[in-house]
Amino acid sequence: MIKLLAKLLRVLNSETDPGQISLGLCFAMIAGLTPLLSLHNLFVVLLVFILRVNLSAFLLGLALFTGMAYLLDPLFHRLGLAVLTAPSLADLWTFLYQSVWWRLEHFNNSIVMGSLVFAVAMFVPVLLLSNLLIRRYRQHVMVWVQKTRIMQMFKASKLYQTYETLSSWRPG
Template identity: 60%
Template sequence: MIEAVANLLKVLNSETEPGQISLALCLSMVAGLTPVLCPHNLLVLLLVLVLRVNLSSFVLGWAFFSAVAYALDPLFDRMGLAILTAPRLTGLWTGLYNTSWFRLDRLNNTIVMGSLIFSLVLFVPGLIVFNLLIRRYREHILAWVRKTRLMQAFKATRLFEVYQSVSGWRGGAI
């Protein structure tokens, strides 16, 4: 886990496009908030691999959102129940239930439906917010850390040179 956090910090401090990191976090939100064994998570994993988003961000985000999902399960249950029992949507759900894909993905389960709708609704706003936060982090916090006397002193040491050569952070990631 410490290695994953270190990889995320490495990615945040690198020249990686913020959109790749944001997309990884949003896809991890969909995969993490919904139950693990749902087939739509295979589609999310395929998107992660095809779109070449940052894998460290995805894995760490998945772990984070999976932990958050347990706290939000009552909300997902209420949302899913409201969606699945809405009188205007009864015909739609009946028709979809008669397809094997709908039953295979367990979308008739209130928690699965509620968590999927919740994560899809937050996908685009999350993409914008994560992108903004990453850019702000790089502009303000990272720039401040690089200017501190402690970091300047650390960069002047032989230990930092060895650290850069071993970690592969050449190019001034810190």
């Protein structure tokens, strides 16, 4: 975990495009919030590999959002059930229910549907927000943080030593 945090710090402080970091986090949000062994997550992993998204951000985001998913399960269940039992969508779900691939996707499960709807709906807002935050961080916070007493103490910590070790590696 310490290594992962150190990697994130390194990524944030590096020259990596903020869009790549944000996209990694957003893909992690889909894979982490929805049940991991879902068909759509295979597609997400494919995109993560093919698109030049930041893998460290994806892995850290995956751990973070998987943990959050346990807390948000009741919300996803209610959301998914509402979507699946909405009379206006009944024809669509009945049509998809006939398809082998959609059945394999297990779309008719309340948590799968709820978490997927939530993650997809949050994809663009989270992408834009994280982009903005990363830019702001680099412009204003990074220099100030470096000078704070807490950061000085942090630099003396084991976490920072790990970060330093990783910094000597070649950027990915």
